[in-house]
Amino acid sequence: TARIHYGSDGSRRRIDIGLTRIRSRASLAYEHAETFILEDGYAPPSERVSDDTGAGELQTAVRSMHSLATLLRRRRRELGSLFVQRPEREFRFDENGDVGEVHLREQLDAHWIIEEFMLEANRAVAETLQRARLPLLWRIHESPDELKVEQLSELLQQFDVKWVPGNPVTGHDYGELFAMIQDRPERGLLHLLALRSLMKARYRAGWDRHFGLAFERYTHFTSPIRRYPDLHNQRWLHRLVLCSSSDGWVDQAPRAAERLAAARLSRPADFDVAIALADHCSERERAAQRIERDCADICAAAAIKPLEGERMEGMVVSVLRSGLFVELGETGLDGFVGVEQLGRDWFSLDRAGHRLVGERTGRRFQLGQTVSVLLEYVDVAQGRVWLGGFELLSGPGHSRPDQPDQAEQEKR
Known part of the structure; x- marks a missing residue:
C-alpha cells in the first residue's frame, strides 16, 4: 500500500509504503459515486454497500476524495500533463447476451478521482524505488518526433486551427491545442490526430521522463492482477519492505538498498532479466490493445447489423x-x-x-x-x-x- 500524506494545497508531505491488509467498506459503481459528488442529498445505498456503512459517511468520504483529486489534477495541469478527451466505446447487452447498443461512455468525475489516485500511487512508488536502485520495469514516454509535430501543425491549418508549438514541444503546447479544439464539431478527430503525433508509451529497465504525464519518474504498481509489470515491481517492493524495517513499512530507501545488496537479493543478472521483460511486456501490451480494439469492432458491428x-x-x-x-x-x-x-x-x-x-x-x-x-x-x-x-x-x-x-x- 502507498499511504501518501498531503498538505492543504495538494502538495505531498510524506510517502509511506508498506505491507497492509485492506478492509473494503463499500463497493460503488462509478455512477453511484457520482451522485455523492453532485447531489445535495445522496442516493439510496446499493445492494453492494455493506450494512454497517452509512450512506452519509460514504458521501463525506467520496466528496473528500473529489476535493483532493481536484487539487492533484490542477497540479498535474500546471506540470504540463496531457488530458486527452477521447471517450471509449461502451456496449449494452440484452437478456440473450447479444449486443443491443453502442455508445460513447460519459466521462464522470468519479472516473478521474480513481485515475488521479492511481497516478499518485504509481508516481510515489516510482520515486521510492528509484532511490533503491532496483531492477524495475519503468513506464516511459519519449518526447514527440519534431517532424511529426511539424506535420500536425500543418495539418491543423486545414481546420483553421493555428497551433504554433515551442521547440522543443511541451505538454503545455498540447494542452493549449486541446483547449483550442474543445468546442469543435470534429474535436474527436483532432484529438486522434494529435495522439498520432505522440510516441507510444512503453516499458524500459531504466527510468526516464514520461512526456504525457510530465513526470520525471513513473512506473506501474496499482494493477498486479491485470498487468505483469505491476506484479514484477510489487515483488521487488515487497523485498524492499522486508529489508527496510521490521514493522512492515519502508524506512529509508537508500538504507534498504544497502541491505538488499548485502543480502545479495539484487544481482546484475536481475537487471538483464528486467531488460528482456520490458521489451516483452511492451510487445504484449500492443498485442492486447489490438485484440481489445478488434473485439470492440466486432461488438459495434453486431450492434448496427440490423441497420x-x-x-x-x-x-x-x-x-x-x-x-x-x-x-x-x-x-x-x-x-x-x-x-x-x-x-x-x-x-x-x-x-x-x-x-x-x-x-x-x-x-x-x-x-x-x-x-x-x-x-x-x-x-x-x-x-x-x-x-x-x-x-x-x-x-x-x-x-x-x-x-x-x-x-x-x-x-x-
Missing part, C-alpha cells in the same frame, strides 16, 4: 489515393469509400497527402468532412462494414466545391 440498407452519418477520418475511410459516429467503426463513388472526375492526392482533389471540378474530399453513406453490408465476425451511396454534407472544403485548390492550380 443494413439504411443511411448513416459519419466523418472522413483518413484519406488515401484510392479513396476515403469514414467513421460511423459513436460506433467507432470505419468503412472504405472508393474514389469511384466520389463522382465522374479524376481525383489525385494533394502534396500533403490529406485530401483528394478533382482535376476537372476541383471538388475536395478531406479529413473532418461530415458525410452520409449507405450501410451496404456488415461483417460481424470481422468487425467490418462496406459503405456506398456517398454524399458530402459539410466540413472543410465543402463550401467551395467547384473552385480548384490554388496549390493544385499552381502545380498544374
